[in-house]
Amino acid sequence: MKLKLGDKVKIITKDKEYIGIYVPSPSKNTFILKLDSGYNLGISKIKIKSIRLIKKSKEKKFKKEKIKFKKKLPTVLILHTGGTIASRVSYETGAVISRFKPEELISMFPELKKIANIKSKLIFQIFSEDIRFSHYNKIAKEISKNMNVKGIIVTHGTDTLHYTASALAFILENIPIPVILVGAQRSSDRGSTDAYLNLISAAYFIAKTNFQGVAICMHSSINDETCYILPACKTRKLHTSRRDAFKVINDSPIAEIKKSEIKFFKKPTITKEKFKLKLIKPNLKIGILKAHPNMYAKEIDNYKNFDGLILEGTGLGQFPINYLDKSTLENKKTYNKLKQLSKKIPIVMTSQCLFGSLNMNVYATGRKLQDIGIIGNYTDILPETAFIKLAFLLSHHKKDIKKLWNKNLRGEIDKRILPEQYLE
Numbered sequence: 001m002k003l004k005l006g007d008k009v010k011i012i013t014k015d016k017e018y019i020g021i022y023v024p025s026p027s028k029n030t031f032i033l034k035l036d037s038g039y040n041l042g043i044s045k046i047k048i049k050s051i052r053l054i055k056k057s058k059e060k061k062f063k064k065e066k067i068k069f070k071k072k073l074p075t076v077l078i079l080h081t082g083g084t085i086a087s088r089v090s091y092e093t094g095a096v097i098s099r100f101k102p103e104e105l106i107s108m109f110p111e112l113k114k115i116a117n118i119k120s121k122l123i124f125q126i127f128s129e130d131i132r133f134s135h136y137n138k139i140a141k142e143i144s145k146n147m148n149v150k151g152i153i154v155t156h157g158t159d160t161l162h163y164t165a166s167a168l169a170f171i172l173e174n175i176p177i178p179v180i181l182v183g184a185q186r187s188s189d190r191g192s193t194d195a196y197l198n199l200i201s202a203a204y205f206i207a208k209t210n211f212q213g214v215a216i217c218m219h220s221s222i223n224d225e226t227c228y229i230l231p232a233c234k235t236r237k238l239h240t241s242r243r244d245a246f247k248v249i250n251d252s253p254i255a256e257i258k259k260s261e262i263k264f265f266k267k268p269t270i271t272k273e274k275f276k277l278k279l280i281k282p283n284l285k286i287g288i289l290k291a292h293p294n295m296y297a298k299e300i301d302n303y304k305n306f307d308g309l310i311l312e313g314t315g316l317g318q319f320p321i322n323y324l325d326k327s328t329l330e331n332k333k334t335y336n337k338l339k340q341l342s343k344k345i346p347i348v349m350t351s352q353c354l355f356g357s358l359n360m361n362v363y364a365t366g367r368k369l370q371d372i373g374i375i376g377n378y379t380d381i382l383p384e385t386a387f388i389k390l391a392f393l394l395s396h397h398k399k400d401i402k403k404l405w406n407k408n409l410r411g412e413i414d415k416r417i418l419p420e421q422y423l424e
Contacts, residue, residue, distance in 0.1 A: 006057025009033070013047045019054065067103055069117050074150035074207050076116040078105065079142055081135070081164075082125040083157035083183050109196060115203045116150065128157030128164075133391060134282040136167040143172060143179055144277045151178035151206030153199070158183035158237060158245065161216065165232035166388040169214040169410040171280060174273040178211045180229070183218065185243055194219050194243040201227035201257040211268045215254055219243040228253040233385045233412035236354065238423075249354050250380045250417045280388075281395045288312060288387055290352065295320045297333035300341060308390045309347045312383050317349045317358040317376065318365045335368070342373035346401045348390055349376035350383040355422050375405050385412045 003009065003022045011018040011033060020033035023040060031043045031051075105120055106113050123142050126135065143152055156164055161183045168179060180202040184195035202217035216230040221244050230246055230253055239245040256263045285306040289299065291313050303309045313319050323332035341347060349369065351358055357380040360366030370377060381389065389412060393401045406413070 300337035
């Protein structure tokens with residue numbers, strides 16, 4: 001019997017009978033049934049005696065709204081890459097239904113039609129954790145082909161949204177229009193959704209300002225009242241589920257949007273330089289290695305065939321490399337491995353602390369790391385942004401990485417960090 005998502009069925013096993021909604025299973029050996037309680041039940045197919053169809057599923061039609069072009073309104077293009085923001089959950093089946101066409105978006109977010117003429121395109125649909133450098137290039141190419149609009153919104157899964165924001169900031173050099181990345185922690189059909197305010201705020205910000213560059217638009221607090229425009233290279237997701245999960249590190253938000261009011265915290269940069277599309281080489285191998293107690297030198301070996309390595313050191317930029325006694329012999333091996341590797345590839349130090357800057361001159365450990373070629377001192381760059389910046393430099397400025405690393409190229413480095421920029 002060929003079943004479809006949403007079919008109501010009766011399952012008889014050796015021990016029990018179950019009635020529920022059929023949900024496709026990722027495993028060939030398991031049958032998944034959504035019970036009336038809302039829970040999914042996995043049943044081993046070996047135990048199933050019979051399956052009887054009770055009622056076929058009926059796909060509910062989504063109401064589409066006709067779109068009228070208004071000459072007085074600016075045009076905003078929404079590019080979709082996946083994520084929760086344009087999704088609805090069918091609580092009958094548990095399936096996620098994504099809506100990407102302009103008329104569908106207007107039906108979901110009717111206020112959009114008052115702000116701008118909406119165009120929409122699906123680039124690809126992917127879980128954000130599965131994104132690779134080639135996806136960054138694909139988004140950037142699509143943006144470069146559509147710069148005749150007032151601005152562009154890129155919808156994206158939240159888990160690696162900050163990586164993509166950094167990547168687009170580096171790739172889209174001197175972009176003359178706003179490119180705003182928007183995500184949602186909760187799907188648009190939930191009462192607690194953040195999708196509506198995030199998307200509406202991003203569209204309003206584009207329509208009403210002359211901002212240029214790449215930024216992020218997400219909730220400023222757990223309340224459903226305001227959104228921040230956040231700098232692409234200084235923002236990080238700090239919470240798994242809160243609506244205000246994205247916070248600025250060692251910097252401040254660009255602006256706040258509250259209903260029809262926009263408040264800038266810093267003066268927008270206006271560029272007259274020529275736009276350049278600087279794609280990242282898709283096959284680069286760059287690693288991120290986190291310092292931790294009881295580290296083994298063999299961990300360094302994992303990166304011997306890589307093009308670059310980001311170290312997430314401790315504190316001001318330390319790593320377990322000091323030989324003190326028999327029990328720390330492994331640290332000496334780690335030091336030697338780093339010394340060998342730094343002769344082959346660029347190795348960059350960042351801090352697990354996130355807030356504050358590196359100062360690898362304070363302790364002997366930091367000085368020893370610099371002596372063997374580890375770069376990054378005196379920077380406050382985030383590990384994720386460092387990962388992207390290294391990929392960019394390897395793609396376009398391979399011979400000048402040491403020279404350019406401490407140079408602020410896209411707002412990724414702050415030379416002066418104010419006390420109020422620490423997260424409280």
